[in-house]
Amino acid sequence: xxxxxxxxxxxxxxxxxxxxxxxxxxxxxxxxxxxxxxxxxxxxxxxxxxxxxxxxxxxxxxxxxxxxxxxxxxxxxxxxxxxxxxxxxxxxxxxxxxxxxxxxxxxxxxxxxxxxxxxxxxxxxxxxxxxxxxxxxxxxxxxxxxxxxxxxxxxxxxxxxxxxxxxxxxxxxxxxxxxxxxxxxxxxxxxxxxxxxxxxxxxxxxxxxxxxxxxxxxxxxxxxxxxxxxxxxxxxxxxxxxxxxxxxxxxxxxxxxxxxxxxxxxxxxxxxxxxxxxxxxxxxxxxxxxxxxxxxxxxxxxxxxxxxxxxxxxxxxxxxxxxxxxxxxxxxxxxxxxxxxxxxxxxxxxxxxxxxxxxxxxxxxxxxxxxxxxxxxxxxxxxxxxxxxxxxxxxxxxxxxxxxxxxxxxxxxxxxxxxxxxxxxxxxxxxxxxxxxxxxxxxxxxxxxxxxxxxxxxxxxxxxxxxxxxxxxxxxxxxxxxxxxxxxxxxxxxxxxxxxxxxxxxxxxxxxxxxxxxxxxxxxxxxxxxxxxxxxxxxxxxxxxxxxxxxxxxxxxxxxxxxxxxxxxxxxxxxxxxxxxxxxxxxxxxxxxxxxxxxxxxxxxxxxxxxxxxxxxxxxxxxxxxxxxxxxxxxxxxxxxxxxxxxxxxxxxxxxxxxxxxxxxxxxxxxxxxxxxxxxxxxxxxxxxxxxxxxxxxxxxxxxxxxxxxxxxxxxxxxxxxxxxxxxxxxxxxxxxxxxxxxxxx
Amino acid sequence: xxxxxxxxxxxxxxxxxxxxxxxxxxxxxxxxxxxxxxxxxxxxxxxxxxxxxxxxxxxxxxxxxxxxxxxxxxxxxxxxxxxxxxxxxxxxxxxxxxxxxxxxxxxxxxxxxxxxxxxxxxxxxxxxxxxxxxxxxxxxxxxxxxxxxxxxxxxxxxxxxxxxxxx
Numbered sequence: 001x002x003x004x005x006x007x008x009x010x011x012x013x014x015x016x017x018x019x020x021x022x023x024x025x026x027x028x029x030x031x032x033x034x035x036x037x038x039x040x041x042x043x044x045x046x047x048x049x050x051x052x053x054x055x056x057x058x059x060x061x062x063x064x065x066x067x068x069x070x071x072x073x074x075x076x077x078x079x080x081x082x083x084x085x086x087x088x089x090x091x092x093x094x095x096x097x098x099x100x101x102x103x104x105x106x107x108x109x110x111x112x113x114x115x116x117x118x119x120x121x122x123x124x125x126x127x128x129x130x131x132x133x134x135x136x137x138x139x140x141x142x143x144x145x146x147x148x149x150x151x152x153x154x155x156x157x158x159x160x161x162x163x164x165x166x167x168x169x170x171x172x173x174x175x176x177x178x179x180x181x182x183x184x185x186x187x188x189x190x191x192x193x194x195x196x197x198x199x200x201x202x203x204x205x206x207x208x209x210x211x212x213x214x215x216x217x218x219x220x221x222x223x224x225x226x227x228x229x230x231x232x233x234x235x236x237x238x239x240x241x242x243x244x245x246x247x248x249x250x251x252x253x254x255x256x257x258x259x260x261x262x263x264x265x266x267x268x269x270x271x272x273x274x275x276x277x278x279x280x281x282x283x284x285x286x287x288x289x290x291x292x293x294x295x296x297x298x299x300x301x302x303x304x305x306x307x308x309x310x311x312x313x314x315x316x317x318x319x320x321x322x323x324x325x326x327x328x329x330x331x332x333x334x335x336x337x338x339x340x341x342x343x344x345x346x347x348x349x350x351x352x353x354x355x356x357x358x359x360x361x362x363x364x365x366x367x368x369x370x371x372x373x374x375x376x377x378x379x380x381x382x383x384x385x386x387x388x389x390x391x392x393x394x395x396x397x398x399x400x401x402x403x404x405x406x407x408x409x410x411x412x413x414x415x416x417x418x419x420x421x422x423x424x425x426x427x428x429x430x431x432x433x434x435x436x437x438x439x440x441x442x443x444x445x446x447x448x449x450x451x452x453x454x455x456x457x458x459x460x461x462x463x464x465x466x467x468x469x470x471x472x473x474x475x476x477x478x479x480x481x482x483x484x485x486x487x488x489x490x491x492x493x494x495x496x497x498x499x500x501x502x503x504x505x506x507x508x509x510x511x512x513x514x515x516x517x518x519x520x521x522x523x524x525x526x527x528x529x530x531x532x533x534x535x536x537x538x539x540x541x542x543x544x545x546x547x548x549x550x551x552x553x554x555x556x557x558x559x560x561x562x563x564x565x566x567x568x569x570x571x572x573x574x575x576x577x578x579x580x581x582x583x584x585x586x587x588x589x590x591x592x593x594x595x596x597x598x599x600x601x602x603x604x605x606x607x608x609x610x611x612x613x614x615x616x617x618x619x620x621x622x623x624x625x626x627x628x629x630x631x632x633x634x635x636x637x638x639x640x641x642x643x644x645x646x647x648x649x650x651x652x653x654x655x656x657x658x659x660x661x662x663x664x665x666x667x668x669x670x671x672x673x674x675x676x677x678x679x680x681x682x683x684x685x686x687x688x689x690x691x692x693x694x695x696x697x698x699x700x701x702x703x704x705x706x707x708x709x710x711x712x713x714x715x716x717x718x719x720x721x722x723x724x725x726x727x728x729x730x731x732x733x734x735x736x737x738x739x740x741x742x743x744x745x746x
Numbered sequence: 747x748x749x750x751x752x753x754x755x756x757x758x759x760x761x762x763x764x765x766x767x768x769x770x771x772x773x774x775x776x777x778x779x780x781x782x783x784x785x786x787x788x789x790x791x792x793x794x795x796x797x798x799x800x801x802x803x804x805x806x807x808x809x810x811x812x813x814x815x816x817x818x819x820x821x822x823x824x825x826x827x828x829x830x831x832x833x834x835x836x837x838x839x840x841x842x843x844x845x846x847x848x849x850x851x852x853x854x855x856x857x858x859x860x861x862x863x864x865x866x867x868x869x870x871x872x873x874x875x876x877x878x879x880x881x882x883x884x885x886x887x888x889x890x891x892x893x894x895x896x897x898x899x900x901x902x903x904x905x906x907x908x909x910x911x912x913x
Binding site for chain 2: 073213216220275276319347398425641650652675681684686689
């Protein structure tokens with residue numbers, strides 16, 4: 001067995017019990033341990049979060065299973081969390097494994113969102129591993145007749161200090177038996193100075209199988225007796241709240257295809273034995289949808305947002321910003337426009353539902369198996385404890401793509417036909433029915449005094465909130481629109497991304513929540529709206545630097561006091577070999593001009609800074625990002641190489657979103673339905689990226705998967721000004737917008 | 747109806763309507779894990795396979811069109827490489843796959859079927875590609891996680907290794 005392999009805990013027994021379904025194509029590597037632990041997974045249980053057995057099992061072969069409740073999405077969090085556990089347990093990484101997420105198997109560590117795996121999941125795993133180590137030492141102490149203080153552990157072998165032959169392995173102490181021990185709350189955690197595994201670049205455990213083509217993605221999973229399902233909807237979502245109401249379904253339109261129509265409420269789908277038949281039937285089925293023209297279309301989006309009856313909240317109100325603006329030496333005032341953007345996973349979401357009258361098993365790629373379970377219970381009208389959700393990694397999701405929608409669709413269709421149903425969203429389903437990262441409109445004012453110190457800052461942002469229920473849920477149950485605008489997980493303007501890094505006494509940030517109804521569906525998209533906030537905020541700051549006749553790096557240094565913000569700013573600048581120059585002060589005269597820009601940003605806690613070097617073709621309007629340098633301080637970085645990869649991925653994706661990505665829609669519905677109508681950064685267009693990890697082992701870990709994106713967007717936008725002397729205040733910075741902005745200057 | 751297709755050196759009988767895209771036959775009848783659905787529109791490269799050594803998009807290629815030709819999927823790439831290089835035995839992985847591991851390239855890994863198929867196609871016909879040639883050749887393959895720089899690095903590493911300069 002490859003100890004690194006994630007154990008897929010679809011026990012044969014469960015699936016057979018559940019109606020004859022059997023996963024094929026899975027290696028059964030990591031067969032569940034025997035004894036009491038073997039029962040794990042059979043039923044839903046309320047995990048005791050303070051019991052060692054909830055988190056960790058030690059096997060007879062002296063290996064450990066960690067029941068991690070955070071999903072692997074390709075960001076490397078499984079490796080990082082196993083490193084934390086290995087460190088506390090004094091085990092080698094080769095002795096560690098995790099299990100596939102499953103509501104019957106792993107504790108609820110909360111959603112795998114907000115780059116929280118290491119930040120919030122890490123301390124839980126660390127505490128559990130320390131408690132397990134303490135419990136194992138108690139057992140060893142009795143076995144070896146020696147006090148704990150005289151015991152040492154190396155790779156799970158406990159020995160008496162100085163007497164290596166007097167030893168016992170963890171496996172011999174407890175192998176495959178439960179601890180039955182509660183957390184003491186006093187188990188000592190390892191001192192940072194003794195770390196051997198945390199802080200090192202352990203190779204990611206998921207990569208070998210991904211490169212070898214042996215990795216099981218959700219799209220690969222098949223179960224016996226399974227049918228293929230497809231959702232049937234208008235091509236491209238309509239205004240939120242209008243839904244997709246089928247006025248008439250022409251069943252004869254698919255009479256030549258061996259497929260069956262599933263209708264529940266306004267939900268329409270098709271199922272077939274053959275996948276191709278399901279695809280053909282979904283395409284061929286004639287449905288007359290209720291007509292609508294309720295959307296503003298891209299052209300009138302921002303007018304509609306500004307005119308909306310908004311729910312306003314003052315997020316920050318320091319000092320007297322109005323007075324400070326009146327006394328300022330220079331005030332920059334500008335409005336910024338930021339698009340709807342799609343998660344657009346490279347492989348559309350896929351899910352398998354296996355629903356019988358008294359139970360449901362749903363396999364999908366959710367970021368939150370427990371929330372997905374609750375939502376499925378509602379859609380299926382089943383008690384929550386009869387619903388089991390298993391997670392299998394799909395194609396990268398970058399926030400809430402259509403995974404719940406696909407999971408619910410699979411469950412609803414399985415419930416209707418009484419057989420397991422695999423639903424694969426088609427490209428147009430995923431692109432067209434995504435819960436998009438919301439559009440954003442910002443009015444920014446920022447001011448300096450005669451010494452180039454920022455004295456006032458004001459940010460007004462307009463955006464709508466996020467979906468609470470999913471589309472299948474709303475169609476099946478005909479529930480009214482429900483939007484998350486306040487409370488945990490909502491998205492007002494982010495105070496961290498709007499000037500928080502600069503020292504000033506007078507600052508105001510106001511969030512204007514626009515109702516989502518009548519616009520497009522929203523949900524968190526990687527570093528939610530931080531690209532928009534940084535695009536607006538950091539361009540306004542950059543304008544102040546020009547007004548102050550200062551180099552933009554120098555201006556920021558002058559106005560930032562926090563050592564960690566300065567740390568990333570300097571790290572990015574150093575990597576880029578930054579040389580001082582006032583932005584836009586040396587414009588090139590040729591057709592292709594170059595520029596460089598700098599920016600800072602974050603999501604919640606961590607510190608991000610970026611430098612961008614770009615080329616602008618003034619004739620074609622094409623911007624090419626040539627080189628990017630990104631620095632991230634996320635406190636204690638458990639795996640620097642994994643974080644470097646995250647910085648790289650963030651910067652490439654941010655470049656794509658800054659230069660190319662925009663959901664297009666007319667008054668009827670969304671028209672961005674594939675990679676042609678929703679272009680993303682292509683291979684030939686990718687910049688070189690230099691990631692810089694600012695390691696702070698003695699600081700708490702914070703998020704590392706999103707926090708350089710805003711800085712990257714800002715750096716590219718500021719580089720455009722440096723290259724052309726023109727501010728582009730709307731992204732994506734497409735050739736048409738570039739040409740229009742350059743033409744408007746003259 | 748039934749079709750005889752040659753996949754990774756083995757003749758296989760599959761049953762499908764003539765218009766069925768090859769992809770669905772490969773994944774649902776032959777249980778292959780390399781080619782995978784991405785767009786169904788030949789826009790992304792997720793479903794790529796080699797047909798007589800040339801990369802094609804299996805999501806839009808009817809199964810009827812590939813009879814009498816040699817199909818290679820990701821699973822058959824090490825053997826094809828051994829054949830191309832005259833090796834007695836197929837390695838466990840194509841050198842590009844090993845390079846992907848060594849540079850820790852994949853994130854979600856979903857696009858790596860296409861990246862591997864297309865990258866191996868390039869290396870087979872141009873063992874020492876320039877950066878510009880790699881960018882041009884790989885441009886039809888999207889990666890949403892943003893791993894392009896490491897795909898580039900891995901192709902360059904594999905190229906060097908395949909030339910026998912580094913072992």
